[in-house]
Amino acid sequence: MLRLAQELLQREDTNLIGVAGRHRRPPVAGYEPTIPMTSLPLARPWLYESWRRLKWPLVESATGAVDICHSTAGIPAPSNAPHVVTLHDVAFLRRPDRLTRQGVRVLTNAVERSRSAAAVTCPSTVVYDDLVAAGFPADQVHVVPWGVDAVDVRADDISAVRDLYGLPSEFVLAVATLEPRKNLRRLIEAHQLLTDVPPLVVAGPPGWGDVADDLQALSQHVVFLGHVLGDHLQALYAAANVLAYPSEEEGFGLPVLEAMAAGTPVVTSRGTATEEVAGGAAELVDPFDVDSIGHGITSALNNAEQLRAEGLDRAQECTWARSASAMMAVYQAVKEHNA
Template identity: 35%
Template sequence: MKLLFDLNALRPPRTGIGYYTQHLLQGLRARSDITDVRGWMGGDIYSGERLDELVRDQAPSGDPVLVPHSQALSLSQCLQRSAALQPLRTFFHRRSSRAVRAQSAKEGYVYHETNFAASRYAGPTVATIHDLSHRRHPEFHSKILVQHLDRELPRTFRRVNMVIADSHYTKQEIVDLYDVPEERVTTIHLGVDECFRPLSEVACRAVLSTLDLRQRAFVLSVGTLQPRKNLLRLVEAFAALPRELRREFPLVLIGARGWKTTELASTIAPFISAGEVVTPGYLSRNDLLKLFASAAVFAYPSLYEGFGLPVLEAMASGTAVLTSAASSLPEVSGGAAVEVDPWRIDAIEDGLRRLLTDASLRRQCIERGVAQASKFTWASTIEQTCAVYKKIC
């Protein structure tokens, strides 16, 4: 079996879809029943060792997490991040890949689009749809991006043989919103990277010292800084905690700058000055693993998720989790987290307070979380994905 991928999701900074693509490629390249894997990025074709090098490369973007009233982004950063340019990027990606798609179809490759919108392909095709937030919450996206996805996804559903959804929740969304036959949509959960695991205080000490943090004495939040992640309500809930609790457990926000962060930046400014909110800027993956394993609580009260992998990564790291009782998140957390109504600041505040003041509750969440996270492996994701390929060959 031979496979073809659009590799543009691997461009830095590597986000969730990029890591999904990376893990698929690494697992597929190691299988004996896969005879070749190739892909394109821009006008370049990657296969063999060159593909392996691209997959391994995780060069830092150098992008700050969030700095209130900071310097403007450079023009190149603005161009990279502008959702308004997505249709133009898609056009150039597809034009540059026409030849490799045409040749690969003739040679019998299965094309897997891991990033929503599939290009036209004259062979068996699979697409992974991670969420439908642009339909449920268009206010969280630019109008141009919503229009782009509204145009591209119906085409994708018509073009592909099978659709992969990250969760049962997302599968049902696809069936309900796009009238795709249920038998053409397969749920395949994501896996947790084995590097997410409990770590000793000694192993984490250097990173914590650099950030002036203490082991199990901070609240961690990781995710792209955008309204869908509900960070403004999280900060407001944190602000409602008693001052002594905020000082004992500062809030650490980590994530690439996303969409509509101005209000968040101005809200957290006084808490940064008081040392109660920390925005470390870019952290290497190695350092991030140590923060996951050192936090007292991981807070992820997102308004909408197609899966919510950071919840499992925190659980696998041995950290108690607060998350939303909304969208796919209860499916992922499996009762091992404190689940709250993400629209209610008082509910988020109550969940944080309970976890920070009740050591027994934290231990219970940690034990259940480690067990829950162990159910999600990339080996299983890859095995199930291969079964989809074989089904359409």
């Protein structure tokens, strides 16, 4: 959402102000706000609890009067203005076992409070369908897909990343938090069954559910890089022969577009939001079938040039300017309805 906010800020038809809780430390490198910010007097988790229980403090206490309050994460913020809420993914409503109990409690509360919003946005039709199935009126929910920036990765950048992480000359890349729904166990099993394919490299921080320890015990032939920062990640995509992203379910699946923008062929899951994101420019597999995943990797390696060209075309379609225009249409409709 930071990149979408930056794109909205460049438009002449809106004035955007970011609101955050109190922070003792500056933002982590790579996550600095891209828009003007103001802060409320409480820090998380007390801010979220106060919003949930007391509906205080109001956003306007930090911003003054606003036309629309847009909550993009966590608990929707209290405001006197019409409310737009973004719900990125609500698969936990169907599969609460995929999250911690605390995570389910917090996110379920966010969904319930979003029912009173003037509009709810989500990044894919998969999430749209989940929200309508959960009882949201169809005309309340709006799909605002995410975008991706064009990238220009130099050969020197790729060489530097190879040296920094000790990467092989060729590799299959997976970019994912190490958590159950990312389906890394089946990906590793599928890769192990293949012969004459590049090694598997996994980039992503540990998640929950002891997945990281289990996966590293599963294979001694997989390279785990841990969290990779944005600049390094772009070069990592460009260095890879294929991105393998057979997630069981996603709200969107931004790595699919990021890899395509870097000119990297993509393997991803059929019947999920990532199929929608890929737009016909990826090798699609059954995420629950190890053989299908393995066949998809082999096929992508064999058809790399075609997938690379199709992926670049798809990435060029999915701009952040397009996302900003879709979001502005929601803002304008809400403002006109409440005029």
